[in-house]
Amino acid sequence: MSLSVTLTINRVARRIELDDPRVTLLDLLRERLQLTGTKKGCDRGQCGACTILLDGRRVNACLALAVSHDGAEILTIEGLAEGGTLHPVQAAFIAHDAFQCGFCTPGQIMSAIGLIGEGEAGDDPERVREGMSGNLCRCGAYRGITEAVVEATRAMAGATQGEAA
Amino acid sequence: MNSFEHVRPRTVAEAIAAAALPGSAYLAAGTNLLDLMKIGIARPARLVDLNYLAGLDTIEHSPDGGVRIGARVRNAELAHDPEFRRRFPAVAEALLAGASAQLRNVATVGGNLLQRTRCAFFQDQASACNRRAPGSGCDARGGENRLHAVLGWSEDCIATHPSDFCVPLAALDAVVEIEGPAGPREVALQDFHLLPGTTPERETVLAPGELVVALRLPAAAAGFAAHARYVKLRERTSYAFAVVSAAAALRMEGGRIAEARLAFGGVAAKPWRARPAEAALAGAAPEAGAFRQAAEIALADARPSGENGFKIALAQRIAVRALRLAAIGTPARLPALPASPFAPVAGGLHG
Numbered sequence: 001m002s003l004s005v006t007l008t009i010n011r012v013a014r015r016i017e018l019d020d021p022r023v024t025l026l027d028l029l030r031e032r033l034q035l036t037g038t039k040k041g042c043d044r045g046q047c048g049a050c051t052i053l054l055d056g057r058r059v060n061a062c063l064a065l066a067v068s069h070d071g072a073e074i075l076t077i078e079g080l081a082e083g084g085t086l087h088p089v090q091a092a093f094i095a096h097d098a099f100q101c102g103f104c105t106p107g108q109i110m111s112a113i114g115l116i117g118e119g120e121a122g123d124d125p126e127r128v129r130e131g132m133s134g135n136l137c138r139c140g141a142y143r144g145i146t147e148a149v150v151e152a153t154r155a156m157a158g159a160t161q162g163e164a165a
Numbered sequence: 166m167n168s169f170e171h172v173r174p175r176t177v178a179e180a181i182a183a184a185a186l187p188g189s190a191y192l193a194a195g196t197n198l199l200d201l202m203k204i205g206i207a208r209p210a211r212l213v214d215l216n217y218l219a220g221l222d223t224i225e226h227s228p229d230g231g232v233r234i235g236a237r238v239r240n241a242e243l244a245h246d247p248e249f250r251r252r253f254p255a256v257a258e259a260l261l262a263g264a265s266a267q268l269r270n271v272a273t274v275g276g277n278l279l280q281r282t283r284c285a286f287f288q289d290q291a292s293a294c295n296r297r298a299p300g301s302g303c304d305a306r307g308g309e310n311r312l313h314a315v316l317g318w319s320e321d322c323i324a325t326h327p328s329d330f331c332v333p334l335a336a337l338d339a340v341v342e343i344e345g346p347a348g349p350r351e352v353a354l355q356d357f358h359l360l361p362g363t364t365p366e367r368e369t370v371l372a373p374g375e376l377v378v379a380l381r382l383p384a385a386a387a388g389f390a391a392h393a394r395y396v397k398l399r400e401r402t403s404y405a406f407a408v409v410s411a412a413a414a415l416r417m418e419g420g421r422i423a424e425a426r427l428a429f430g431g432v433a434a435k436p437w438r439a440r441p442a443e444a445a446l447a448g449a450a451p452e453a454g455a456f457r458q459a460a461e462i463a464l465a466d467a468r469p470s471g472e473n474g475f476k477i478a479l480a481q482r483i484a485v486r487a488l489r490l491a492a493i494g495t496p497a498r499l500p501a502l503p504a505s506p507f508a509p510v511a512g513g514l515h516g
Contacts, residue, residue, distance in 0.1 A: 022168060022169075044200055058266060060196075064271070068192065069216070111266070118266070133266075134268065
């Protein structure tokens with residue numbers, strides 16, 4: 001039984017030998033690849049701290065087996081900033097004070113990027129709150145998170161229009 | 166989590182052959198199965214991983230208005246399919262009222278049907294549970310049971326089925342396509358889940374090794390598109406299982422109800438179709454009195470299984486709300502809070 005998988009993680013293709021089929025994407029990232037930005041909160045798919053983009057969609061890395069995703073593309077919080085420039089969602093989280101302790105923040109940011117990509121919420125705060133309900137924040141920074149996601153949505157829509165024009 | 170053998174079939178035939186070995190379980194997204202494996206409730210010796218299968222991942226709309234949905238289609242993909250949303254808006258609303266966006270992005274149509282109850286005693290190995298360990302008893306009886314069943318329960322088990330998706334599916338006569346060692350067959354969704362009786366460990370009609378391959382909605386189901394809603398009451402606004410929920414769909418003719426569909430979630434071990442209530446609504450004017458009468462008929466056989474008598478009145482009120490919203494008409498755009506009773510509605514329904 002071959003347990004090796006090839007994953008493209010933050011734009012780098014990696015062949016990974018697994019010694020156990022139980023390894024989740026979350027444990028693979030944190031314990032074997034030292035990408036500890038993705039956090040383990042509940043490990044049960046309830047808190048959203050482990051949110052990553054898997055083939056462009058936001059998912060809970062704690063509930064995905066690495067062996068199920070041979071060939072997948074993964075984007076984590078470590079892969080967002082390019083050349084020292086923060087991703088617009090990262091910048092908006094800082095501008096709006098959208099965190100206190102920071103533990104849920106990587107998951108919140110990855111989830112927000114997924115939400116913006118889905119295009120269903122737009123800049124409606126109620127739809128943003130509903131769309132972000134899979135990410136818990138024990139510090140209660142929800143107001144800042146909502147403001148940051150709304151602003152980043154507008155900024156990214158503006159940037160897209162600018163490119164088109 | 167126990168260790169297991171991991172196999173990657175490429176075809177349905179290979180998957181069924183691989184799952185013929187005792188102790189096998191099919192793995193799709195794993196949002197429920199892996200969760201249960203982490204707490205030791207599910208302990209499969211072999212996981213037959215469906216993530217490498219070719220096929221079962223398309224939404225096929227028929228010219229006549231029906232649809233066939235592959236079992237591996239993701240919840241979010243189905244809910245956001247424009248044609249599906251137009252023809253079956255209550256199903257899309259129910260999908261978007263369930264779980265979180267992260268879970269909906271991976272959870273599959275087939276897996277949704279097969280998710281296990283969230284009864285805390287089922288999930289706790291130190292508790293007695295006839296569903297998990299037949300003959301061990303039921304600690305939910307006399308325990309913390311305010312969210313448990315009020316319809317179709319037995320002395321052996323009072324758990325509920327947690328799905329939102331299945332509620333409008335039951336109302337709209339969905340059909341489950343199955344393949345297995347004995348060949349293909351199909352079962353009405355209404356007959357797919359089993360009430361507990363004296364064998365609560367038997368949750369569905371699936372035989373060992375059988376695989377759900379697709380789900381169909383008939384063309385007639387699309388005939389309700391203009392008046393179809395799902396309403397779900399939760400203990401918080403979002404990302405929670407239903408306390409009670411209802412799917413209501415009406416086919417209107419000349420200002421009267423030509424045909425009605427009504428089903429409930431969170432009240433029984435299966436999505437609960439209320440056919441006698443549907444019959445009472447046929448030919449009626451879409452008015453509060455008719456809706457209240459239908460809701461009373463729907464819950465006529467309900468009885469508390471513990472500290473949950475409030476769910477009977479609550480289910481009646483949610484049914485009336487769902488029927489009133491369906492009569493007003495399917496909104497052009499889904500509300501910001503899908504299925505929520507707190508979503509603002511034109512005409513002042515609150516009160």
